[in-house]
Amino acid sequence: MSDIKKDERGFSPVETVLVIVIVAIIGLVGWFVYHAKQNTDKSLNAANTTSNNAGPQFANSKKAAAASNTGGDTSNASLQSDLQGASSSANQGSKDLSAANGSLNDKSTLTSVPQ
Numbered sequence: 001m002s003d004i005k006k007d008e009r010g011f012s013p014v015e016t017v018l019v020i021v022i023v024a025i026i027g028l029v030g031w032f033v034y035h036a037k038q039n040t041d042k043s044l045n046a047a048n049t050t051s052n053n054a055g056p057q058f059a060n061s062k063k064a065a066a067a068s069n070t071g072g073d074t075s076n077a078s079l080q081s082d083l084q085g086a087s088s089s090a091n092q093g094s095k096d097l098s099a100a101n102g103s104l105n106d107k108s109t110l111t112s113v114p115q
Helices: 013-054 061-069 076-105
Strands: none
Touching: none
16 A cells, blocks of 8 residues: 655655755744844933933922922022023924924825826
């Protein structure tokens, strides 16, 4: 019932080496992608930390209370000028955002693609 010759059984050494090479290539590609992802995550985390530290630093209420207890400059005029500066910065940001939205809504800058 079996028509298999003696030399046709199992894998040949060439087939075995070929399978090992293919598995090794797949493993190396996976290793490379994994390490590239890890390096990207590290650099993004470092950039995120740097950008978070570069923003404005606001004093919390404990620091403000400590400053007032130690004779820091927390006069009403100083606080009002700080508030006005923050308000003007917020207004400028709002104007910039409105300008950006206006340019996005400007249909004259859109180009149509011929079909």
